[in-house]
Amino acid sequence: MDPANEMDAVLRSLAADLERDDPALAALLAGRPARHHRYWIAVLLLAPALLVPVFLLPPRVVFGLAAMLLILASPGFVCWLCAVTDRPAAGRA
Numbered sequence: 001m002d003p004a005n006e007m008d009a010v011l012r013s014l015a016a017d018l019e020r021d022d023p024a025l026a027a028l029l030a031g032r033p034a035r036h037h038r039y040w041i042a043v044l045l046l047a048p049a050l051l052v053p054v055f056l057l058p059p060r061v062v063f064g065l066a067a068m069l070l071i072l073a074s075p076g077f078v079c080w081l082c083a084v085t086d087r088p089a090a091g092r093a
Contacts, residue, residue, distance in 0.1 A: 015030075053065070
C-alpha cells in the first residue's frame with residue numbers, strides 16, 4: 001500500500017473527528033468563513049447613548065464615569081472570557 005494513501009486516510013479520519021468535536025475549529029482550519037457575531041446591532045444602539053454624555057458633560061466627569069463603569073463591569077468581562085463554550089461538547093466527562 002502506498003504511504004501517501006495511508007497518510008491521506010489517517011488525515012481524513014482526523015479531520016472527521018475534529019469536525020465532530022469542534023466544528024468551528026474545523027471550519028477555520030479548512031479555510032471556510034467563520035460565523036459572524038451580531039454584536040454590531042448592540043454597538044449601533046449603544047453608541048449614541050455613550051456619545052451624548054461625552055459631548056455634554058465636562059471631560060473630568062466623563063473620565064470618572066468611564067473608570068467607574070470599567071471597574072464595575074470587569075467581573076462580568078472576566079466571567080465572559082472564562083466561559084468555555086456555548087454548549088458542552090458531546091462525549092466529554
